[in-house]
Amino acid sequence: MTDTGPAEHETPDGLLGWCLVANVARETSRGEGGLEIQHGTKHFRAGTLLWLAPARWDAGSCRRHAVGRHRGNSRRYVNMVVCVGDLENFRVKGVYSEALVRSLNGYDHDPAAPRTLQDPWTRERAQSLADSWNRHREPLFIEGRPYAHPRISVPNPPPAEIQLDGETLHLARYGTRGAHYSRTPPPVEWIPEP
Structure with a gap:
């Protein structure tokens, strides 16, 4: 053959x-x-x-x-x-x-x-x-920047927090077009005491 x-x-x-x-x-x-x-x-x-x-x-x-x-x-x-x-x-x-x-x-x-x-x-x-x-990595967006970070991507699913240039970034949302991180931590949920 x-x-x-x-x-x-x-x-x-x-x-x-x-x-x-x-x-x-x-x-x-x-x-x-x-x-x-x-x-x-x-x-x-x-x-x-x-x-x-x-x-x-x-x-x-x-x-x-x-x-x-x-x-x-x-x-x-x-x-x-x-x-x-x-x-x-x-x-x-x-x-x-x-x-x-x-x-x-x-x-x-x-x-x-x-x-x-x-x-x-x-x-x-x-x-x-x-x-x-x-590669199946998600683009990283940082609050206040319109485009993805050129050097860094995150795994799927993305971590809740990452360190970038000595700064802690918190996952704000995760969607079809990548992981969006914010400099401000997520709000703490208030749970009433019984």
Whole structure:
């Protein structure tokens, strides 16, 4: 019996490069303290496939340049900077479309070489990043900050208290989009004496 699938070193016909992709999460949090839950983001519907280009500039540790089909016009690709916390199901996928290559290249696109990615992912680098972002750890939000802490995540279920930079943080709430911690301890329940 022979293996009919392509070997790791073989390149599929028509492949223009590899890219890290993800889907927009079903629920994203917005507003003060992340209390407002919405489906998808302002620009992308929930479940939309986004192609994440390698970082060309520092958009912040929790933000990435992405290419996808806009909520209002699903025929054309648009470039946006998105929050990684609004994405799920990271994986590596092959690029086969010249229109997608043009969008991923952005201003660096060379019309003389329309099928060439200017800053391509290697398959191993993209897979490594996908694996690290897919770990089942919960993002950590701190009261007063709109985005997740860039360096720290907590296990599922999250602990009631954590130490961060010499400060004790208390679990305020835990939802579908992560653990939210507060600097103030939870109120003590008053129990009347019989």
